Amino acid sequence: MAHAPEPAGQTHAADAVASVVGLKVHFESRAGRVHAVDGVNFDIRDGETLGLVGETGCGKTVTARSFLRLVPMPPGIHAGGSLYFHPHQRCSHCLGAGCAVCEGTGRLPVTCSACGGEGCRACGETGVKTIDLSTLPEKELRDIRGNRIAMIFQDPAKALNPAMTVRNQIAEVFYQHRTQEVLERARLGTRPNPLLRRHAAQRSRLIERALLALPPLRMQRKRVERVIDDMVASALAETQIPNPSKVMERYPHELSGGMKQRVMIAQALACNPDLLIADEPTTALDVTVQARIIELIKELQSRHKSAVLYISHDLSLVRRICNRVAVMYAGRIVEIGLTEEIFANPLHPYTRGLLAAIPGRSHDRGQLVAIKGTVLELIDPPPSCRFVERCSYAVAVCAEVDPELEDTHDGHGVACFIHNPPDMAVELPSFSKLTS
Amino acid sequence: MAVEPAVREPAVAFAGGLGIRLRRFGEISREVLRNPTTLIGLILIVGMIGMAVFAPLLIEPNTPNPNQMPRDWGALNEPPGTPGHVLGTTQQGGDVLYGVIWGARTSLRLSLIVVSLTVVIGLIVGSLAGFLGGRLDELLMRLVDVFLSIPELIFALAIAAVLGPSFGNIILALAAVFWVKYARIIRGQVIHIKQNEYVDAARVIGDSGFRIYMKDVLPNSITPVIVQATLDMGNVVLIGATLSFIGLAEAGLAEWGVLVSQGQAGISAGRWWASTFPGLMVFLWALAFNLVGDGLRDILDPRTESRR
Numbered sequence: 196m197a198h199a200p201e202p203a204g205q206t207h208a209a210d211a212v213a214s215v216v217g218l219k220v221h222f223e224s225r226a227g228r229v230h231a232v233d234g235v236n237f238d239i240r241d242g243e244t245l246g247l248v249g250e251t252g253c254g255k256t257v258t259a260r261s262f263l264r265l266v267p268m269p270p271g272i273h274a275g276g277s278l279y280f281h282p283h284q285r286c287s288h289c290l291g292a293g294c295a296v297c298e299g300t301g302r303l304p305v306t307c308s309a310c311g312g313e314g315c316r317a318c319g320e321t322g323v324k325t326i327d328l329s330t331l332p333e334k335e336l337r338d339i340r341g342n343r344i345a346m347i348f349q350d351p352a353k354a355l356n357p358a359m360t361v362r363n364q365i366a367e368v369f370y371q372h373r374t375q376e377v378l379e380r381a382r383l384g385t386r387p388n389p390l391l392r393r394h395a396a397q398r399s400r401l402i403e404r405a406l407l408a409l410p411p412l413r414m415q416r417k418r419v420e421r422v423i424d425d426m427v428a429s430a431l432a433e434t435q436i437p438n439p440s441k442v443m444e445r446y447p448h449e450l451s452g453g454m455k456q457r458v459m460i461a462q463a464l465a466c467n468p469d470l471l472i473a474d475e476p477t478t479a480l481d482v483t484v485q486a487r488i489i490e491l492i493k494e495l496q497s498r499h500k501s502a503v504l505y506i507s508h509d510l511s512l513v514r515r516i517c518n519r520v521a522v523m524y525a526g527r528i529v530e531i532g533l534t535e536e537i538f539a540n541p542l543h544p545y546t547r548g549l550l551a552a553i554p555g556r557s558h559d560r561g562q563l564v565a566i567k568g569t570v571l572e573l574i575d576p577p578p579s580c581r582f583v584e585r586c587s588y589a590v591a592v593c594a595e596v597d598p599e600l601e602d603t604h605d606g607h608g609v610a611c612f613i614h615n616p617p618d619m620a621v622e623l624p625s626f627s628k629l630t631s
Numbered sequence: 632m633a634v635e636p637a638v639r640e641p642a643v644a645f646a647g648g649l650g651i652r653l654r655r656f657g658e659i660s661r662e663v664l665r666n667p668t669t670l671i672g673l674i675l676i677v678g679m680i681g682m683a684v685f686a687p688l689l690i691e692p693n694t695p696n697p698n699q700m701p702r703d704w705g706a707l708n709e710p711p712g713t714p715g716h717v718l719g720t721t722q723q724g725g726d727v728l729y730g731v732i733w734g735a736r737t738s739l740r741l742s743l744i745v746v747s748l749t750v751v752i753g754l755i756v757g758s759l760a761g762f763l764g765g766r767l768d769e770l771l772m773r774l775v776d777v778f779l780s781i782p783e784l785i786f787a788l789a790i791a792a793v794l795g796p797s798f799g800n801i802i803l804a805l806a807a808v809f810w811v812k813y814a815r816i817i818r819g820q821v822i823h824i825k826q827n828e829y830v831d832a833a834r835v836i837g838d839s840g841f842r843i844y845m846k847d848v849l850p851n852s853i854t855p856v857i858v859q860a861t862l863d864m865g866n867v868v869l870i871g872a873t874l875s876f877i878g879l880a881e882a883g884l885a886e887w888g889v890l891v892s893q894g895q896a897g898i899s900a901g902r903w904w905a906s907t908f909p910g911l912m913v914f915l916w917a918l919a920f921n922l923v924g925d926g927l928r929d930i931l932d933p934r935t936e937s938r939r
Contacts (some may be wrong), residue, residue, distance in 0.1 A: 265831055290717030353828040358850040367846070371837040397842070462836065 196512035211238035212469050212502045213262070213344075217276035218329075220257050220266055227574040229587040231257045232525035236600060239470060241295070242300075246534070247512035248549075249523030252570065255506050258523070259472050262328060262504075281305075282343045283469045300500045301467050342372040345463035346472040351455035355447040361458050362443035365427045367463045370397040370517040377426070381418040388412065394417050398462045434491060456487040457491070462472075464495060471496070472504045477512070489516060510553055512537055522546050525571050525581035528600055532607035542609040544586045557601055588624045592617060670928025675919035679912075683735040690732050693885075698737060700725035700885050706885055708897065719894050719904040719911050723883075727908050735884035737798075742867045745805045746860050752806070753813020754856070757826060760814065760843050761821030772818065778811040784870055791879045798880045801885055808870075809816050809863060816859055820852030827851075858928045863921030872913045887913045 220232040221539050232254040239245050247255045260266050262278055271343040280611050286297035318325040326494035328336070337427035354362060369377055375398045375495075381491035393417060394407055407416045424440070431439035432456040447455055456476060463620055473492065477485040493516050496503050507513050513520055514534055521531040522543065526578065528545040541547045548566035580586070583593045596617060600610040609615065613624050659722035662759070663669050682689065686697075693701040701727070704725040711719040711727075718727035770810040778786070789803040824830070833843045840928055872888030880889055889907035894905025 263835055265834060337837040337839065339837075340834065346832075346835045347826055348832060350828065354832040356829045356833070356847050356851070359846070367833070368836050459832075630931065 200434065205463075210240050211279075212241045212281055213239045213328075214279040214376075215258070215276070216279065218258065218261060218278060219274035219276050220254075220261055221272045222270050222589045223272060224270065224512045224574070230526050230573050231575075232261070233576070235523075235526075236527060237286075237521050239502045239504055240519075241469075241502055243345055243518040244496060244503040244505055244516055246517035246520040247504060247506045247509060247523060248508060248513055248520060250570065252527040252573075253347055253523045255523050256395070256474055259346075259474055259504060259506050262344055262470070263334060263346060263380050264328065265346075269413045273329055276329070280326050280328050280339070280344070280470070281323045282326065284394040285467075293478055296501070302469060310442055332402060338372070341463075341468075342466045343468055344470045344472065345466070346474065347456070347459050347463050347476045349475045351452060351459045352447070352479070354459055355449055355455055359446070360443065361431075361447070361450070362427050363444070365430055365458070365462045365465060366423050367397075368462055369423055369426050369450050370395065372466050373426070377419060381415070382426075388415070389391045391419060426465075431458070431464060432459075433464065433495065434461045436461070437602075451484075451598055452480050453488060456484075456488050460491065464499065464501070467499055468501055470502045470504065470505070470539060474506045475508070485512075492516065510549060525576070527574055527581055527597075527610065528608075529582065529611070530607075531600065532609075533605070536605070536607050540607075541615050542603065542607065543582075543611050544613070545582050545590055548585075550588055553579070571573060586624075588613060588626060589623050590624045592622065636890045638750060643907055657689060663926060666926055666929070668922050669930075672922025672926065675915055676923060679735050679916060679919065680739060682732055683739040686732050686736045688730055693729070693733075695697070697733065698885050699883050700730055700890075703847070708902055708905075710902075718908050719902075721890065721905045722897055722902070723768060723893065725883075725890070725893070727890070727905055729730045730885050731908050731912055734887040734890065737884065738868045738871070738912075741798075741805075742864045743873050744802055745809060745867045745871075746863050748806045748865070749809040750813055750856060750860055752810040753815075754817055756810070757814040757817025758821055758844065758849070761818035762840075762848065764827060766821075768818070771814070772839055775811045775814050779815075783808045784873060787874060788868055789873050794795070796881065798875070798884060798886070801874050801879055804874065805867055805871060808865065812859060812863075813856060817852065818853050820846060823911075824848050824852045854931045855928075857931070858924055860901045861920055862924035863920075865917040865924070869913060871918045876886045 201527045215235055215237050217410065218232055219230070222229040222231055228267075235254070235258055237245070247258065249255045257266055257271075261273075262280075282305060283302035286294060286303045287290075288294050288296040289301065293301045297303050305324035307313075307315065307322055309315050310318065313322060326335075326339075328339070331339070331569075355361075357456060374392070377395045378392065390407060390412060391401070393403060399407065406412060424443075427443050428439045430563050436442050436454065436457050442450070442454070442458075447458075450458065459476075476492070477488050481554060487537065488507050492503070492505075495501075505513065505517055517534050519532065520534050520537045521528050522537070522545065523529070524545050530537065530541070530546045537546065538550065541550055545566070552565060566585055571581050571584065578597055579595060580589070580593045580597050583589045586593065590612075592612060598612050598615060598617070600608050600611045601615040602608050603614050613626060616623050641685050663673060664756045686692075693699055700721075700723070701725065703720060705724070706713065706716060707724045708722050709716050709720040711717065713719060716726050716728065718731065720726055721730075756771055756775070760768040781789075787801075787808045790804035790807055791800050794803060827847075830843055830847050833847050838846070866886075872886070872891070875884070875886050876892040877889030878892065880886055882889070890909035891913070894902070894907075894909070896903055897903075
C-alpha cells in the first residue's frame with residue numbers, strides 16, 4: 196500500500212515483508228545539507244518484485260542501501276523515519292527444503308514475542324516479529340545481513356574479492372549464518388567439539404588451526420569442509436552455472452561478467468532470504484547476458500518467493516520483471532502502483548515524461564524525447580514540489596506546497612495536485628491546461 | 632548532485648591482491664627470469680644469504696664469540712693473497728675474508744630483525760589508522776608525521792647515540808625509524824581498499840569488521856608492503872653500516888661498517904683492502920635488494936605491466 200503520511204512508528208500493511216516509513220537520509224556537504232532521500236514511504240509485500248526507478252542521483256541506491264545500513268555515516272545522516280522488517284525463520288517442518296506448511300518457500304513468519312500474535316505497539320499491530328533496521332544494534336543487524344536480507348551489486352567485477360576463490364566467498368555466508376546446519380550435516384553429533392564448532396564459524400585461531408590439521412580432528416574437519424563444498428556447489432547449481440564444483444575453485448578474474456553475477460546471486464540467495472535487494476544488477480553486463488541474468492532472477496524469485504527490490508533506470512526492464520513500480524524523483528517517491536497501471540495510466544507528469552522518453556514508442560524513428568530542464572539541486576531544497584520547474588502543468592500552488600504521496604485508487608499512489616487537490620481555494624493544475 | 636557516496640571509482644592500484652599473485656607464482660618467476668637486472672639482484676641475494684647461512688662451513692668460526700673478528704697478531708696489515716689471509720688483514724690483524732663472510736651473517740640478522748619488527752609495528756599502526764579512521768587516524772598519523780619530519784639517518788644516529796654503542800641498540804634505533812614508512816603505506820592502502828565494493832559486499836553477508844579486515848582488506852593491500860620490505864632489507868644494512876662506521880657498534884664486531892671504519896686510516900698509506908672489500912659488500916647487498924625490490928614493484932603492480 197502506498198502510505199498517506201503518518202507519524203513514524205505507526206501501522207503498516209500486514210502482508211509487507213518490509214515497510215519504509217518517512218525515511219530521510221541526508222548528507223552533510225560543504226555547500227549544505229543534501230536531502231538525498233527525503234521522506235520516502237513504501238511497502239514491499241512478501242514474494243513480490245518491486246521496481247524502484249528513477250534517474251541517477253534521485254536517491255534510489257541510498258534508499259536501498261539504507262535497508263542494510265550501508266550508507267556511510269558520516270557524511271550520511273539518518274534524518275528520520277524507520278525501516279520496518281519482518282524477518283522469517285527456516286521452516287521447522289521441512290528444514291528449509293520447502294513443504295506444504297511453508298508453501299514451498301522454506302520460510303515461516305515469526306510471531307511477535309511481545310504480544311504472541313495479538314498485535315501490539317511493538318509490531319505495529321501486525322502480530323509478526325518486527326524490527327526497525329534503522330535502530331537495530333550492529334551485532335543483531337549482522338545476523339540479518341546476508342541471511343534475511345541479501346543484496347546484489349551493480350558491477351559483479353567489483354563486488355567479488357579478487358584474492359579469494361569463488362568457493363570461499365560463497366562459503367563465507369554459510370560460515371556466518373549456517374554454522375549449526377553445517378555441523379548437523381557433517382554428522383558431528385549434537386554437541387560437537389568446540390574446536391570444530393569454531394571452525395565451522397571460521398573463528399579458529401592459529402593454534403586451533405594447527406590442532407585441526409592433526410588426526411583425529413583432521414578427519415572431522417575434512418567432513419565439515421566437504422559439507423560446505425556441497426552447500427556451495429548446490430548454491431552455484433541453483434544459478435545454472437555449468438560444472439559448479441570446478442567453477443568454485445576459480446578466482447573472480449577467471450570468470451566472465453555473467454558468471455560473476457551468477458556467483459553474486461548464488462551468494463545472495465544461499466540462505467534463502469526474505470528480501471533480495473538488486474541494485475541495477477545488469478547495468479554492467481552485455482545485453483545478451485543481461486537477458487539471461489534477468490530470466491534467472493525471475494525464475495529464482497518465483498521458486499523461492501523471496502521479495503525483490505529491483506532498482507533500475509531501465510523502464511522496459513522493470514516492466515518485464517516487476518509486479519509493482521515505485522517512481523522516484525529527487526529524493527521522493529512521486530508515483531507507486533501496479534506495473535500495468537503505471538505503464539497504462541501514468542498519473543504523475545514526471546512518470547509521463549519518462550514513459551514518453553522511451554525510444555520507439557510514440558514518435559518518429561531517430562527522434563529522442565527528453566524532459567526539459569535539469570534535476571533540482573538537493574542542497575536545502577525549498578518546500579515546493581520537487582518537479583515544479585520541469586513540469587508543464589505547474590501552477591502557483593505547486594511552487595509553494597509539496598504534494599504528499601496519496602492513494603488515488605487500488606493502491607495506485609501519486610504525489611501531485613492534479614490528482615490530489617490540496618484543501619485550499621487555489622488554482623489547480625490539470626493535464627488539460629498547459630502552463631509555461 | 633550525484634549523491635551516491637558509496638559508489639566510487641574502482642581500485643586501480645594493486646587491485647590484483649596477493650592471492651592471485653601467489654597463484655601466478657610460475658608466471659612471476661618467468662618474468663623475473665626475463666628481466667636481467669632483477670635476475671642479477673636475485674643471484675646476488677641468493678649468493679650473499681647463502682654465504683651468511685653457511686658461514687661456519689666456509690670459514691672456521693672464531694672462538695668463543697664467532698661474531699667477533701679473530702686477531703692474528705703475527706700478521707698485521709698483510710696484503711691480499713697472503714697464505715691464510717686471502718683478502719689480507721686489518722691493522723689489528725683481523726682477517727678481511729672472515730669479516731666479509733661473517734659480516735654477511737651480521738647483516739642478515741640485522742635486516743631480518745629490523746624489517747620484520749618494523750613491518751609488524753607498521754601493519755598494526757597503519758591498519759588501526761586506516762581501517763578505523765576518525766580521531767585515532769588523526770592521532771596516529773600526526774605521530775607518524777613527527778617521525779617522518781626528522782631525516783632517518785640522523786634520527787637513527789641520535790637514538791643509537793643516546794642508547795649507547797652496541798649492535799643491539801643499532802637494531803632498536805633502526806626499528807624506531809623504519810616503522811613509520813610501513814604505517815604510511817598500509818594506511819593508504821587500507822583506506823583505498825576499504826572503499827571497494829567487495830568490502831560492502833562482505834558487510835552485506837554479515838561479516839564482522841575484523842573479519843572483513845583480515846579477509847578482504849589486508850590480503851589486497853599487502854603487495855606494496857612486500858616491495859617496500861624488500862627494498863628495506865638493503866636500506867637497513869646501508870644505514871646500519873653507517874652507524875657502525877661512526878662507532879656505534881662494539882669495536883671488533885665482524886660487521887662491514889666496523890671494518891670499513893677500521894681500514895680507512897690505512898687507505899692513505901696504500902692499504903686499500905681492509906676498507907674496500909667490506910665496503911664493496913655493503914654496496915652489493917644494498918644494490919641487490921634494490922634491484923629485486925624494483926623488479927617486484929614492476930611485476931606486482933598491474934599499472935606498470937604495459938611498460939615492458
